Amino acid sequence: MALGLFTACSDDGESGGDANTAEDFDFTCPERTDTDAVKDEAASESTPFVFGTPGEPSSLDPALASDGETFRVTRQVYETLLDTECTDTVPGLAESFDQNDEGTVWTFHLREGVKFHDGTDLDGAAVCANFDRWANFKGGFQSENFTYYYSAVFGGFAENDAEMGMESESIYQGCEADGLDATITISKYSSSFPHAFTLNSFAIMSPTSIDAVADATIEAADSPQPDYAMTPGSLAGTGPFTIESWDHAEQAVTLTRNDDYWGEKAGVKTIIFRTISDETARRQALETGDVQGYDLAAPADVQPLVDAGFQVPTRGVFNLLYLAYAQGNAPLEDHKVREALSYAVDRERIVNSVLPPGATVATQFMPPSLEGWSEDVVEYGYDAEKAKELLAEAGQEDLSIEFCYPTDVSRPYMPSPKDIFDMISSDLEAAGITVTATPITWTEYIPTTRSGECPLYLLGWTGDYADPYNFLGTWFADASTEFGLTADDQAIFDAVAAATSEPDEATRTELWMTANETIMEELPGLPLSSSPPSIAFAANVYPPNASPLTQENFAQVFFTQQ
Template sequence: MALGLFTACGSDGGSEGDADTAEDFDFSCPERTDGDPAPDEAANESQPFVFGSPGDPTSIDPVLASDGETFRVTRQIFETLISTDCTDNAPGLAESWDQNPEGTEWTFHLREGVTFHDGDALDGAAVCANFDRWANFKGGYQSPNFSYYYSAIFGGFAENDPEMGIETESLYEGCTADGLDATISLSKYTSSFPGAFSLSSFSILSPTSIAAIADVPLEAADSPLPEYSQTAGTLAGTGAFTLTDWNHSEQQVTLTRNDDYWGEKAGVKTLIFRTISDETARRQALEAGDIHGYDLAAPADVQPLLDAGFQVPVRGVFNLLYLAYTQGQAPLEDHAVREALSYAVDRQRIVDNVLPPGGLVANQFQPPSLEGWSEDVVEYEYDTEKAKDMLAEAGQEDLSLTFCYPTDVTRPYMPAPKDIFDMIAADLEAAGVTVEAKPITWVEYIPTTRSGECPLYLLGWTGDFSDPYNFLGTWFAAPSTEWGFDNAEVFDSIAAANTEPDEATRVDLWKTANEAVMEELPGLPLSSSPPSIAFAANVYPPDVSPLTQEDFSQVYFTAGS
């Protein structure tokens, strides 16, 4: 197979890893540059394709998850009404869809002849059963710890549980079925739709699956996930693979080709996702032939892998890394302190030394490729002396802060968490701040940061669909312990943009929202990165996705490699 299988259009900017401005970059998706090689039929039937993932999945029920490692697995088993092509909406289980003029009714015209893995037929009633199930969640199922995406997109539930802290009314008003049509009604327009219908959390389960789990309790926000979500056998989707086994002790998930799949059959009979949290260990496993691909190749490993004959396609830039300031932790409620810390950080150094070529310094909380990116946000250029002076003026010459960072993980926006932490910590120390390092394992990191326990921490986001609300709204649509601020101007500006149906007006409102967020300065946007994914030479890899939404049914072993 030719090593030039992909050209990554989004990774050409700058030189020797340097990045300039958003105008220097093409954010389009990678394109294939050669034809489809012949498959090795015997290998594809007998040899499992093993992919090294950076982390474990959390749940086989997609609605109870919010992490990319879970969705990497569930996306192969379950499908959504809308799919994505690069970052654009594309047909999924629905061949087409339309909306009323107000954008409050969405009618999906489903594919004919689609069956679930358990034999149930896909129709409008099956779609409505899923949306009605989510809207009527009770107790712990309403906790953002479990149904994060549902509450983030739809607001509330049919009956909000006060113990779960959900106070907003639900956008979801109901679903009606007519044969292969399903019409979902919303209380008002929001720019999140139709893109949100592509979210993996909103994957469609079979009616039999829904009936089997209807009475499974989840009483509290800190309850363990239900057993059905941790094992194979209960949930059926429509995807190109079925779940065969989830071996928790060996950190391995095994999938088997669905030979009754409605679309093109998967290239390999058996697909295994094996968790290898250390990026060096992932590379060594590929080099040894123990796995056939892995995600998040370290930037320093890319060229050596290419030189050794491996394939390393690069995804487009569609993510953001940030340094968060938790305003519930003194003295970060002081805007002058947050400004001083922002001036202290050399973001270009992170891009030049840690990120792969094509990395970009961020100056607002969304990638430049989305509508509403503003050229008029407040800028915080690197200036150590200015940071020192501002801290002195704020009476914080002896400031000491705990700084959290994740261990045992790499993310698309954060290829080397410890290295990035070390650089920022050194910058803050140079400005006179005493930094207390607090490394936290990934499994505990998200709950810890969301609860507001870390004054400073590193985190980020890879976009789920092409709309600014998926970034700004995810973080700043309402007060939260994660950020600890209550700025009505910020919340109102995001709400105004999200509910404006006129495109030109909405773009201007998103610009205003970005400007309001950077005035508030809840954190410092650091960078956007084009993450790499590596494969063996004898593998035909999937189309790489800026959303990290690869379809592994496209993978197969090639003949004569």
């Protein structure tokens, strides 16, 4: 078959919440209105474009990352077989692809004349070298703290390391090269494909790079990133920029334009991604001209920035914020306790008080713009008295619980973690629950919550591609410590597996509905909201297209004549 387009930019979903339902928000991607902007050639060549980010990258090797701040940088440098526009899957390094009827054999036809930054030619053998590298990761490389996306998509590795908790059989069967063609074979159909080929964790690097880092090791799940992944120069991609430097002290990554890029050249010569964790400080840096753009403008800042002449495009909604119940912590294994916590939380108040206009109360673990969103899930509307009754039935009238939240960070789905934490805590306390607050810095937050150490915690997800598996499969494909799911939750695992392995689209949609209903019956956590994050730019900047996946292409940026 020829390359297809897979879209989820629709506005026909519904939400069970009364505050800002899905019908009130347009899920389509915003259209550009400034296409007649005139480029300031001198400024674009001589002036660095400085962009304020909420956090620092975790790695320069996207295969070893699962965080948006890493991908914001690496997406400009390393490219994938397929790409995204809005939430559509479009050509990337591959101009087209073919697949067999079973969806298990994928042949990618690569662009001619593409070179890696080190001068090596892109061909099928280079693609296969990358996929074989990931499949043969060993030791700590197999930890989900490093290669989360590989195990989530392909299930396991060529030789699983039991100490890393890897038990699932890999569906990756191999890759064969023939000139500019690369054929990837998997053992069974998965609805993740072809969308998963857009993931930046699967970006294609020069075989020379792969050879240069072949001796790198990661000993344990809690090891630091290998040295090569923290120092520019080891890895070569094909993208419109190269990484010039990473000043760890200043928390700034500098990119330089790749003038030999195969596609349209980047609009500015230099980009600096500078970490400014405080959202007020990011806004002030834009106002003073220290940065020319920043991410995650606070909802209260959007209109004042617009009134002051700044550009503040809003992304489409493609994320989810949730309150997790780690059932490895007593008494959260009791369904009545999880129900009580859910009824105790006033989600409409969070949406109306903290989140930007267009935010919607979530009723399940994916946004309503995706196929398989169900109108028939069990809902847990705010009812403090019912929460107290359920706690009494569970013998937990005096429940005390630890509640974790992240500090020094804003996320697209969670613009103000402390404010959201405070609102939920007050709701729980109103239901008679004693809350112990545990603030954790962002760098430690993901490993801590994944390990199941936090009974209650806030987290979320911005979708990578338009398939329900990217949401539901992320959390509920198998047993996990972060939600405390075990073999007792097999009904959830079976529901997700049935949906993602079903080739027929109509049947698959019904199965995803069933999966959503099953998950909300079991209640591993409480979906809170989906919301449209904003991104801000100076008046003299031609900004990138705002992506609902937060996957902006900064090669589109240039300075304009005023």
